[in-house]
Amino acid sequence: MTQRAYNFAAGPAALPESVLEQAQREMMALPGPKASILEISHRSPTFKEIIESAEKNIRTLLGISDDYAVLFLQGGGRLLFSMIPMNLLTKEQPSADYILTGTWGKAAIKEAKKLGSMKVAWDGADDKYTYTPADSDLELNPNAAFAHYTCNETIEGVQFPTEPQTGQVPLVCDASSDFMHKPLSVDRYGMIYACAQKNMGPAGVSIVVVRKDLLERSSDELGSYLNLKLHADEGSLMNTAPTFAIYVVRLVTDWLLNDIGGLEKMYAINQRKAKMLYEVLDQSGGFYEGHARQDSRSLMNVSFRLPSEELTTAFLKQSEAADLTSLAGHRSVGGVRASIYNAVPVAGVEALRDFMIDFRDKHAN
Structure with missing residues (x-):
C-alpha cells in the first residue's frame, strides 16, 4: 500500500485512519445485507440503523436536547446559504443580520441578499479579516429574523473564542470548519450547520442542528427539498440520502466517542496541536507572519506568510517532498495554510513544526 502523507488539506480533509480502515474492510459487504454501503437502499433496516446511530452520536457528543432536530442534507454550505433565509425569514421579520469575518461570511450574505433585506452587523474587511469582533462592536437589529455568523473562517484562519450574544434573536452559525472540535452550548443557538468534509466525513452531506420551533417558519410554498420542516418530518429521508457520507459520519462520531473519549478530550488535543504551530510563528523573529490577530487565531486553520514568494514556493515544494501535503494558502490570502482538523494526528503536526523550524x-537572514 502507498505510504500515507500527513494531509493538511482544508477540505475535503483528513479522516481518522481507523475510520478509513473500517470503511475499507466493509466496502465490499456490510454485516447483515452482505452488500456494500454504496449498494443498499436508504430505506433499508441497515441504513436506518446507520443514520439513527449517527444522529444519536451527534446528540450525545454535543448534548443536544429534544428541542432540536438533527438533519442530514445535501448541497453543502452554499445551498444552506439560500435555504436559511428561505426558511427563517417571515413577513413580520423580513430581514436578518450578518457578521462578516471572512470569505465564507461574505459568500453567505451574497446569497441571502437575493432573498431579502440583509444587514451587515459588522464587517472586518478594512483590516483584511484578521480578527473577530467584540459584542460591543456589533450593530444588531433586535427585530431581526436571525443573526448569522461563521465561527471559524477557513481561509483567513480566524475563529470566534465564544459565540456572539444576540439577545432574543436566534443565532445561526456556519460551523463547517470547526464542528465537533470542542464542546458547544447548543441551547444558545437557533441553528448550527456544517458541511462534513472538513471535520466530520467526506463531501456530500451537511449536518444541520435546528431548534424545532424555528421549523414552523418554513413555508409550504417552498420547493420540497428547500423546506427544512419537511426534511425534519421525514427524518432526513425525504429523498435518497447520501448513504456513504452519512455512514462515514457515523464512523467518525464513533471514533470521537470511543477512541478519543468525547469533545473535551478532542478540544485538549486540538489546543495542543495549534499551540505547536503558533509558537513557531511567534518565535520566528518575523520570518513567519500569521494572518490572524493573536486573540482571534483559529485552532483549525493556521494561515501564515513567509518573507517572499520565492521562499513560499520553496517551502511548499520541500514540504510536499517531506510528505507534508496540501499546505498552500488560499489564492485570496496566499502564503501557507495548515488545516489541523480533528483527524490530523499530533505526530503530523509535530513533523510540520520541525520542518518549519528547520526551514526557518x-x-x-
Missing part, C-alpha cells in the same frame, strides 16, 4: 533556520 536555513533561510532566515
Whole structure:
C-alpha cells in the first residue's frame, strides 16, 4: 500500500485512519445485507440503523436536547446559504443580520441578499479579516429574523473564542470548519450547520442542528427539498440520502466517542496541536507572519506568510517532498495554510513544526 502523507488539506480533509480502515474492510459487504454501503437502499433496516446511530452520536457528543432536530442534507454550505433565509425569514421579520469575518461570511450574505433585506452587523474587511469582533462592536437589529455568523473562517484562519450574544434573536452559525472540535452550548443557538468534509466525513452531506420551533417558519410554498420542516418530518429521508457520507459520519462520531473519549478530550488535543504551530510563528523573529490577530487565531486553520514568494514556493515544494501535503494558502490570502482538523494526528503536526523550524533556520537572514 502507498505510504500515507500527513494531509493538511482544508477540505475535503483528513479522516481518522481507523475510520478509513473500517470503511475499507466493509466496502465490499456490510454485516447483515452482505452488500456494500454504496449498494443498499436508504430505506433499508441497515441504513436506518446507520443514520439513527449517527444522529444519536451527534446528540450525545454535543448534548443536544429534544428541542432540536438533527438533519442530514445535501448541497453543502452554499445551498444552506439560500435555504436559511428561505426558511427563517417571515413577513413580520423580513430581514436578518450578518457578521462578516471572512470569505465564507461574505459568500453567505451574497446569497441571502437575493432573498431579502440583509444587514451587515459588522464587517472586518478594512483590516483584511484578521480578527473577530467584540459584542460591543456589533450593530444588531433586535427585530431581526436571525443573526448569522461563521465561527471559524477557513481561509483567513480566524475563529470566534465564544459565540456572539444576540439577545432574543436566534443565532445561526456556519460551523463547517470547526464542528465537533470542542464542546458547544447548543441551547444558545437557533441553528448550527456544517458541511462534513472538513471535520466530520467526506463531501456530500451537511449536518444541520435546528431548534424545532424555528421549523414552523418554513413555508409550504417552498420547493420540497428547500423546506427544512419537511426534511425534519421525514427524518432526513425525504429523498435518497447520501448513504456513504452519512455512514462515514457515523464512523467518525464513533471514533470521537470511543477512541478519543468525547469533545473535551478532542478540544485538549486540538489546543495542543495549534499551540505547536503558533509558537513557531511567534518565535520566528518575523520570518513567519500569521494572518490572524493573536486573540482571534483559529485552532483549525493556521494561515501564515513567509518573507517572499520565492521562499513560499520553496517551502511548499520541500514540504510536499517531506510528505507534508496540501499546505498552500488560499489564492485570496496566499502564503501557507495548515488545516489541523480533528483527524490530523499530533505526530503530523509535530513533523510540520520541525520542518518549519528547520526551514526557518536555513533561510532566515
